[in-house]
Amino acid sequence: MAAGRAVDLKTKLLTLFVVATNVLGNVSMSWGMKHQSAQLGLSPWAYIRLIFSPWVLLGTMLLILWLLSRMTLLGWADLSYVLPVTAIGYVLTAILGKYFLGEEISYQGWMGTGLIVAGIVLVGLTQPNTTNSEQSR
């Protein structure tokens, strides 16, 4: 069915957007958090100052976009589809963490990465929306 394929393509494009904002948001947040010196205690002021530092602010913006696009995606596809498929974000975050933040990925980590990718392929083969709710227009 052509209509079914169009819905599918739209869902997949939005999934890509959700993953991209998630990964870039996490990495720039982490960059911002690691390049600050203040100790985070219970005082809200330290957090508020931190939120307005450039990298944390960019990260927060990206994560807000992520939240909104993910909400939309949850309307178009099942929760049990969205969760595993967007897990590619974990892999990309780890890889960016390695190259930009100097974090190590162990042999075990690469095995985990392989399993995640295999799981995503399996879930990606299933029908994205299985409940009888109003189909996205």
Next chain:
Amino acid sequence: MVATVVGCTALADLLQSFEMKRHVVAVEDLQPGRLGRMLARLARRGPLVLAVFFMAISFFAFMKLLSVADVSFAVPVTAASVVIETVLAKLVLKETVTVKRWAGACLVAFGVALLAM
């Protein structure tokens, strides 16, 4: 801290999935000019406001976690929620979770756990 992140995330996701499927956002609403109106409509839906509240708690708990751990630990460890939420999606949201999807979710969660170690 990890338990707070996972618990709040699961609650937030269930509420969002439930509410977003009741009133689906159309593709035409995703243009910059219409985003404001879309946001205003979303903000009037009770379950979504509650979901954002839980997301906020999980977000600040996650920020605190990031300040004491590597991002390549903090992010994967919160993935325990994949399997928990798949179970809840089947029980609460009545989604059809096929064998393929179970297997995929388990592989993903297992992989994420390996990545976290």
